[in-house]
Structures are given as structure tokens and as C-alpha cells.
Amino acid sequence: MEMIIVSTGGRKNNDGEMNLTNNRQQIIDRTLKLYVAALSDAADEIGLNTVCMDRGIVPLTKKKRMAGFARTGKLVRSPPNRPYDEKQLDVFMSLGTEAVDGDLLVIDTAGATDCSAWGQVLTRIGKPLGVRGAIIEGTSRDIDDIDKMDFVVFARGRHPGTMRGRYDMESVQKPIVCGGVTINPGDLIFADGDGVVVIPPEHIEAVLKHAEGVVETDEWWANKLDEGKDPHDLHKERPIP
Amino acid sequence: MEMIIVSTGGRKNNDGEMNLTNNRQQIIDRTLKLYVAALSDAADEIGLNTVCMDRGIVPLTKKKRMAGFARTGKLVRSPPNRPYDEKQLDVFMSLGTEAVDGDLLVIDTAGATDCSAWGQVLTRIGKPLGVRGAIIEGTSRDIDDIDKMDFVVFARGRHPGTMRGRYDMESVQKPIVCGGVTINPGDLIFADGDGVVVIPPEHIEAVLKHAEGVVETDEWWANKLDEGKDPHDLHKERPIP
């Protein structure tokens, strides 16, 4: 399965397109030269469905741009009145400890916002392994510390509470939903201040090519407007980006 | 009609009050010496109804203060499963291309937040014509680029998606609703970090005069408090601002 090939990062197959998606750093570098809205427009052009997370998923950290490949986790509510199983946290930590260079963690928390699913310890674990950032369908804490580590976190806000006793780990590296978008392990994730875009591996090459065209059209428009050209005329020549 | 006189910016009539509202730059300069809460208090004093947009309309750009006269647009959802009519975008662009110095664009998007109704191209078109900012009942994108142009955008948040295929243009320069306030073309709009206030043309002179009094009372209170006067005594002399 493609998702496994991408998430392990190094393996090759005989399909050129697939080789490209496996070349993770190259894709990340190419993506980071663009901006999220250009990838969103490109995804529209090639007819993909919802690729943008909703506006409630916002950057919490000072650093706001990140690109990487989805490594996913799903949390669910802990049952009440039961001693907390500390072994849960070993599985949760494996989100970070088994990550590889170029991964970007995305955590689905079933919408709870009474505690945090990301903090400074996971950042300390994941960052040295090459984790590019974290996106939480819920809340995060320790952001001041995380800023000192120059890491990127997007979430629905901040909350000081621990997840211990409030969340159980349901799955690692299974499909999840975050910000209204379905995310499979290995999807390309790209975030900047405008939001977050999610591109399935089989569309990465096409989306990047189109997005590079979008950026070129933006520049063409900017230059023509600076020259004083009429926007309605420009729109006839090349539709407004 | 007053709204037309104001929106064209230059015409005169024989009514002194109206001459004043037509003197757009003078009103803008006078407004920018005040702050939004003072205009809100003044509007209360002269008995106007809701003039403040709700707290969900927030500044997205680094620059947060703007004053200008409403130039309005209304977007509605595009019908599904229909090829997008690119001519729509000519009408949308006319929001910017037909703007005059001192306009401030306000766009009603029927509450949708799955795509953006303001971006860098409209900013590039409108700013050289003297557009003072944009307020969106919805979301905006390209804020990093817009910041470079030193422009002001208020909205309900950011979203990377294009409006193409998601919004149709319903009207330009008709009454709209944004942030819970009804806005007519030509209304004075004033925004700072505290929020956005909307003043109909026929009340601008009275509101500005009262607001100048509010600011004077603020300063009187600040000075008296610095002198160590008792706030309850001050309140008897001049009610708390």
C-alpha cells in the first residue's frame, strides 16, 4: 500500500510518480517554496475534493509554515471512573518515537477541548527525529516552551490540562479526520498562516505542478497590475488567480 | 440619494451637513484621531441602534486601524454541479476597480467559511485607487502578502480556498449585513483592535462631535485619577466614560 511506502520513507518501486513521492525531502523543499492557497487552487483545478482544513485549525506557535507527510493518531475519551492505564501513554509516545524524518503528526481527538493532546515532551521526542510539526483536532499546551524549540503546532486553541485520564489512544497510522478533512498516513500536509492543505500521495506531483503555475500566474498578474493594466482585460487573458 | 452622493465622493449639494459627509478625507482624518469605542459610546448617546460589529469580526493584518466609506458587495453560494461562470469575477473585481479614494470594502458572504472572499489580487487592485481596507463576513487569504502592502483586512478568520466555484456575486452597492450590522453604501466605517463601528451618513457629524467629547472626558478622568481623586466622586461630576 502506498501509505506504507510513503510512511517508511525510503523504499522504492518501479513507478516514477511513486519514486517522487518517496523522495520526501525533495517534495518538502519544493512545497515550501509555494504557499498554501496555491496548493488549494491547484487541487481545485485537478478536481480534488475538500483538501483544506477549516478555519478553526490555527497556528499557535510563532513559526507557522511547515510541510511534511502525515503520521496519524486517534484519541478517544477515557471512560469515567476507571484507573488510568499508564501503558496508553507508551502507545501515544510511539507517535513521536517511531516517527521518521519528514513526518508531520496529525492527531484526531474526537473534538474534546478540555485537555491538550500536544505539549513540550512530545515536541522534545519528535523534533530530533525530523518531525516537522503537529496538527491537533483539539487543543495544545506548553506553547511558550515549544516556541523555544522552533517547532510548529496548529490546533483549535490552547488548554493547560493533561490528556492523562481524559484521552485513550485508539489507533496509530490509521485514517483520521482533522479540521474536516480525511487524512491518510503519508498524505502531504502543508500549512501556513492561511490554513492547512492535505494532498494524497497519488496527487502530489500534479498538485505541485499546478501550484507552481498558480504562483507564476500570481506574479504575472502582480506585474501587469503594477504596469497599470486593466484587471478585467487581464482576466480575459488569464483568469484571476 | 445620499448613498449615491457619498459613494461617488465628489459631488456637492446645498445642505451643509451633506457637504461635510461629502468631504471624505476630512471626515476620515477626524475619525482616525479618535478610537472605535468612543464612536460607539457617542452613537449610544444620540440613540442609534446597533452600530458595532460582533466580536467575531477581527483584524487579520498587522495594521488594524482604518476608516472609510462603505462600498458593499454581496456573495451567495454557487449552485453545485454547474460550470463556473468566469464573468462573475468581472463583477466581483468591479468592487475594486470602480472604487474611489476613501472607500472601504465590506463583503457579505452569507456566512460561508469554506473559502475566502478577499486576497492579494483585490488588494493590489483596490489599494492604488485609495481603498482603505476590507471587511469580510467570512474568511480571507494571502494575509502575509497583504501585510507587505500595508493594507487592513478584518474577517472571521483565514481560509486558503478560492471563491471560484464556491461564491456567486449577487449585488454591488446594495445594503448588506456584516458582523450583525446592516451596512448601506456610504456608511462611515471605523475599525481598530477593539472592533468595527458603522455610522450612517446622516449621523456622522453628530457622532463625531459626541465622540470628541467622549475622548475629552476620558482625558479628564485619566488626569483626575492620576491626581488621586476618588472615582465615585468623579462619577458624580462627570459619569464614568
Place this chain on the structure above:
Amino acid sequence: MEMIIVSTGGRKNNDGEMNLTNNRQQIIDRTLKLYVAALSDAADEIGLNTVCMDRGIVPLTKKKRMAGFARTGKLVRSPPNRPYDEKQLDVFMSLGTEAVDGDLLVIDTAGATDCSAWGQVLTRIGKPLGVRGAIIEGTSRDIDDIDKMDFVVFARGRHPGTMRGRYDMESVQKPIVCGGVTINPGDLIFADGDGVVVIPPEHIEAVLKHAEGVVETDEWWANKLDEGKDPHDLHKERPIP
């Protein structure tokens, strides 16, 4: 009653624990060496119920860290179509004028967000008396001015409208609810960018002791991770903080 002892700030009794909670500046200094998430974890460890305000209560000011003892006020909607009773504002102002050093004002506004319950005048009144900040279950205004005074305000957002004619004062120094947490006068309040924690006086000493242990465990983990130790092994030795 403990709440009265704490809120008056200076009185002593024969209970060592209580003496400590009365030593307000000492508790505040000790608290400000920690961070909110550590107090939240400590409150969990000793079995307290909800101590964290929800994620909607956010810092509005540049300065975001504050600790102090709750001085509470409750506002309710003004009845419509009735001349406003200006004497209400004398009671409202007493929130500030009767505050003592180390107080932190918390105002319950019954959820209304169409006007502000905190502004520059109350800041000017309370700050010289030693008020450490304000938390509003609602909105605040004049934040640019308040920033100049180096004061801290947390709320659900900003709104330019005055409370005059929109809020009546229901009570001062009675139990209230803010951010989903019940707050009694004299509760220790501690806020930073991660959120707000509320600790009843009888638990302050235990929570601070545990929180100091949490911070120590954080540092132990940070050092061990820097040494390259396996997080799963560390978790066996000392559970993940």
C-alpha cells in the same frame, strides 16, 4: 470564612495552612515561578475537579502571565426600555476601588458579548491598588490603552460597546462562574498563554507543592531526553509529565 480572610489580605489566624494562604505576595511569587499546566497537573494529582477555564478565555493583552486572588463581580442584562441607573456604576467601580494588593478581578457577565465589561478606566482605578489583572466571561475594550499600562486582561474577545444600559450589577464578592469554572472570592488564579487555572484556598499549598514536583519532573525528562534516553524507559521510571 476563609474567603473573607483571604480577600481582606492581611488578617491572620492560628492555622498554619491559612497563614500561608494569607501571605498573598509570597504565594503569588511562588506561583509565578511555575506555569499554568503544572498547576493543572498538580490539581489532577490531588483529585480536584475542574480547575481550568475553557479555551475560549484567552489573553487580549501583550502581557499574558498573572497570578492573584479572585475578587469577583457578577453582571446581568439590563432590562430593556428603562432609564439606566447611573448608581449601578458606583457599585461596579467598587470592584476596583475596594480592591487590595494581590487581588485579581474576575467578572461573570452571563455570557453576553455585545458590550465590554472591562476597559481603561477600571484599569486606571485598580492597577495602583495592586490589582494583578482581570478575567472577563465576556468581552473587553480599550486594550491598546491597557497595554500601555502593562496590565493583563483575559476574555472571550474584544467589543467596543460600553456596558452602560446593557449590564446591571448583580453582586460583588459572591461565587461566580467564569470559563466553566466556579470561582469563590479568595481563590488563587494563575494565567499564562496556555489558559487559566483556579485553586481554592484550602488546596493552594498542596497544589503548589505538587506543581513544583511537576516542574522538577519536566526538567528531569528534558535532561534525560537530551542525553538520548528512550522515552518509553523514562516513562517506566517516572511517568511522562
